[in-house]
Amino acid sequence: MKIPTAMDDSSVSHHNGGQVGSQIGVSVNNKQNEESSQSVQYSIPGVLHFIQHEWARFEVERSQWEVDRAEFEARIAFLQGERKGQENLKNDLVRRIKMLEYALKQERAKFHKLKYGVDLQQGDMRPPTEEPTQEPEPSERAQWKQGRQLIKQYLQEIGYTDTILDVRSNKVRTLLGLNNEEPADDSSHRNCDKQQHYSMNTALNRKMYEYGGKDQRKGAQQGSGYNEEGMSVQETAAVFANFEFLSNQEMDMDEIDDLDAKQMHHTTTKQGEDVDQEAEDVLTELNLLTESEADGGQGDEFPTVKFPATSATVAREGDGKPLALGELAQLTVSNESEGYDVASASKESFRKTWNAKYSLRSHFDGVRALAFHPTRAALVTASEDHTLKMWDLQRTVPAKKSAGLDVEPLYTFRAHTAPVLCLAMGAPRSEECFSGGLDGTIRVWNLPPPIADPYDSYDPAVLGPVLREHTDAVWSLSCAGGRLLSSSADGTARLWSPRDPRPLLATLRDDAPGSTSAPAAADFADAACRAAVVYTDGTLLLYDLETGQVVLRVPCDSPANRVRSHPTLPLLVTAHEDRHIRFWDAVSGRCAHAMVAHLDAVTGLALDPNGLFLLSGSHDCSVRLWNLDTKTCVQEITAHRKKFDESILDVAFHPLRPYIASAGADGLAKVFV
Amino acid sequence: MTKMAEEQWRSGVILRRNRPGSSAKDFRRWPDEPFEEMDSTLAVQQFIQQTIRRDPANLEAILKIPEAQDDGVWKYEHLRQFCMELNGLAVRLQSECKPEICTQMTATEQWIFLCAAHKTPKECPAIDYTRHTLDGAACLLNSNKYFPSRVSIKESSVAKLGSVCRRVYRIFSHAYFHHRAIFDAFEKETHLCKRFTYFVTKYSIISKEILILPKLEDETPIAQQPGESEA
Ligand SMILES: [Zn+2]
Numbered sequence A: 001m002k003i004p005t006a007m008d009d010s011s012v013s014h015h016n017g018g019q020v021g022s023q024i025g026v027s028v029n030n031k032q033n034e035e036s037s038q039s040v041q042y043s044i045p046g047v048l049h050f051i052q053h054e055w056a057r058f059e060v061e062r063s064q065w066e067v068d069r070a071e072f073e074a075r076i077a078f079l080q081g082e083r084k085g086q087e088n089l090k091n092d093l094v095r096r097i098k099m100l101e102y103a104l105k106q107e108r109a110k111f112h113k114l115k116y117g118v119d120l121q122q123g124d125m126r127p128p129t130e131e132p133t134q135e136p137e138p139s140e141r142a143q144w145k146q147g148r149q150l151i152k153q154y155l156q157e158i159g160y161t162d163t164i165l166d167v168r169s170n171k172v173r174t175l176l177g178l179n180n181e182e183p184a185d186d187s188s189h190r191n192c193d194k195q196q197h198y199s200m201n202t203a204l205n206r207k208m209y210e211y212g213g214k215d216q217r218k219g220a221q222q223g224s225g226y227n228e229e230g231m232s233v234q235e236t237a238a239v240f241a242n243f244e245f246l247s248n249q250e251m252d253m254d255e256i257d258d259l260d261a262k263q264m265h266h267t268t269t270k271q272g273e274d275v276d277q278e279a280e281d282v283l284t285e286l287n288l289l290t291e292s293e294a295d296g297g298q299g300d301e302f303p304t305v306k307f308p309a310t311s312a313t314v315a316r317e318g319d320g321k322p323l324a325l326g327e328l329a330q331l332t333v334s335n336e337s338e339g340y341d342v343a344s345a346s347k348e349s350f351r352k353t354w355n356a357k358y359s360l361r362s363h364f365d366g367v368r369a370l371a372f373h374p375t376r377a378a379l380v381t382a383s384e385d386h387t388l389k390m391w392d393l394q395r396t397v398p399a400k401k402s403a404g405l406d407v408e409p410l411y412t413f414r415a416h417t418a419p420v421l422c423l424a425m426g427a428p429r430s431e432e433c434f435s436g437g438l439d440g441t442i443r444v445w446n447l448p449p450p451i452a453d454p455y456d457s458y459d460p461a462v463l464g465p466v467l468r469e470h471t472d473a474v475w476s477l478s479c480a481g482g483r484l485l486s487s488s489a490d491g492t493a494r495l496w497s498p499r500d501p502r503p504l505l506a507t508l509r510d511d512a513p514g515s516t517s518a519p520a521a522a523d524f525a526d527a528a529c530r531a532a533v534v535y536t537d538g539t540l541l542l543y544d545l546e547t548g549q550v551v552l553r554v555p556c557d558s559p560a561n562r563v564r565s566h567p568t569l570p571l572l573v574t575a576h577e578d579r580h581i582r583f584w585d586a587v588s589g590r591c592a593h594a595m596v597a598h599l600d601a602v603t604g605l606a607l608d609p610n611g612l613f614l615l616s617g618s619h620d621c622s623v624r625l626w627n628l629d630t631k632t633c634v635q636e637i638t639a640h641r642k643k644f645d646e647s648i649l650d651v652a653f654h655p656l657r658p659y660i661a662s663a664g665a666d667g668l669a670k671v672f673v
Numbered sequence B: 001m002t003k004m005a006e007e008q009w010r011s012g013v014i015l016r017r018n019r020p021g022s023s024a025k026d027f028r029r030w031p032d033e034p035f036e037e038m039d040s041t042l043a044v045q046q047f048i049q050q051t052i053r054r055d056p057a058n059l060e061a062i063l064k065i066p067e068a069q070d071d072g073v074w075k076y077e078h079l080r081q082f083c084m085e086l087n088g089l090a091v092r093l094q095s096e097c098k099p100e101i102c103t104q105m106t107a108t109e110q111w112i113f114l115c116a117a118h119k120t121p122k123e124c125p126a127i128d129y130t131r132h133t134l135d136g137a138a139c140l141l142n143s144n145k146y147f148p149s150r151v152s153i154k155e156s157s158v159a160k161l162g163s164v165c166r167r168v169y170r171i172f173s174h175a176y177f178h179h180r181a182i183f184d185a186f187e188k189e190t191h192l193c194k195r196f197t198y199f200v201t202k203y204s205i206i207s208k209e210i211l212i213l214p215k216l217e218d219e220t221p222i223a224q225q226p227g228e229s230e231a
């Protein structure tokens, strides 16, 4: 993903030339000496010899590979043979069982006849070879069906659709050779069904891991999400307690009202204390419940990270390593095992239709930005009402009319003195987020734990360091590998190590003559080695973060609102005021694709963690989901209403879970599943 | 729709939006839009914010209800705006109003206010009372149950505004009596307490006896509470 400059190219070829010289040095030494050996070390025979040498080497390697291939083919044949053997064995055993059953039936019949002198009507008395399948007991069958249905339901909830299930169970069947077997040949329908069912389960588990091969924690997380669906009694209790609490609180708002004002200082000390005690009891009770819930939750979360621990996971956890690299590593891993399958699986899981499920209503003004928690079903929103709010999607209140759920914020972050414009989530497990505001500050926040009660007492520990170097509104933030990239109306983009004593690492400024416009947005690119910055005049610049120099300059005449870099490919995506989304080759700067994506200015962009889908939001009030491969719109959702001429201000993908979200000028945020 | 958006985009008519990268001083700095021409469901909020932006000290203008505007929505949107701007006061208080010092929500010595955000009203420290009240107000005023629409509001829900106003006023009064420097600086910038007092008086949302703050300069006259002892 490095972008070779002209300088790099020449140095590379020179180096190769040197190698050629040294390799042919032995045999053509004399020649070289004879020819006045100036700086030029190439000669036609030398080059020819080198090519011949290389050819020979490749031939050797090729034959090596041939051998390897033959070996692997032999191994495959062996394994296939083994499988066949196992199958034969199984069939043999089944046949024996049938025989025994047949013998038993005959014996019973004989016994019956001897005892009562009448023939026993015993269903079927034909020999097992042509025996029709014995019907499974209805009750047992119903049970399987139920179980199967339940699993299906769970899977649907976590984003697996019916078709995938069918495709998968089919695949599993072929894998086990079940499809090829004639049902008549197959001993018992029940056995078959059972086995198939069993194998489907295991296969599904396996598939989850494989899906995780692409992003291990995704699979794992989904697995745990599945666990969470089957809530423990404790959790349920906690949730209900929560509901009760919330509804009571609403009641309090109107009924308690006059009560509290009547409390005279001198008369109510005692009463107040009683009330206090009671409230505390309730709170501790609640806390206990939620604590146990959280314990369960954490137990769910972290082991999942560990279990198929491979280099990929390690790479992601390694502190300095940027996220993108981790994903790359994971990609290769999955390619080795079952690359195609994984890709198609995650594609298919996106073929589903997204539906609005949660509406986040609590901001008093437009929501400018939102970001999902790296692992939990939680998100943070940033608003023009000067606050940020954290929401836990698992603590919901059923909404009245619609099928949707209302979520009440878990926490409100206050410190900005002006509208909050942008937001970035910290690395997994850092439990931090960053916000930038119209007040020119960037603030680091320590996220409160998921058990936090919105009406806990104030803990100043949520406030992290404040970065004040920007002198005007901060419009974009992105975070990678513990570093933060900001862009501001003061004309600069800045690179930070937010918790260092001297946090400012670099200031990126376009020094080209005549460039006066400010950056509109910035994003890390190329495994966080570079920064892609779009300016209000449309220019796209790529900075090298080592040197702070511009390495790529792409002019464009429409003002840009957003830039995102692809998680795995050298591809930059920009959102423009002229309704276009543009795709840029991050190496050559060539415009790879441009499309009219909306009916009005495009304001929000998000790429899914696998880089297969693009989400865009626009002032035309709609959110659109795009297949990155075909650049076609997969789904359009009208999500927000207008305030003045603004509508949707940001969109986001959850990094692990099947959630997408949009933020609007109407003060709402919505989460789709 | 397509055509209209296209037309608008081509002809360069005024687009009232804040573009990423624009300077803080240009935020929402666009020509006023006449209220009659606002077709958004958020027209009232737009109109109120626009008027405040023009001159935050001009209480008359800010609180002059447009013709044919529904009264309930008008009050509701103003209260939303108050709660939102009160975040600014809460931020300032966060640095000074410590739970060790202001252990209770008080203004004058006469009352202790219990925080109603809890299952059972609680004697929260002043800073928590402030935060809980604002958070609770945010939940109530955005509740799908009571305020599902921003264009029309049930009479029964309008009645809820009074209790929010009473609590919100206590934040002002605590700041006034215990953190005067913060109060004054904030008031100088926003004229929020003056506006709020004017608002609740004009619409008789809370009774004058509860308005314990002495008359702030160039404020519309409010009857003062007799026999008040200052802290
Ligand atoms: Zn205080």
Ligand SMILES: [Zn+2]
Residues within 6 Å of the ligand: A455, B115, B116, B117, B118, B122, B124, B128, B129, B132
């Ligand atoms: Zn409280």
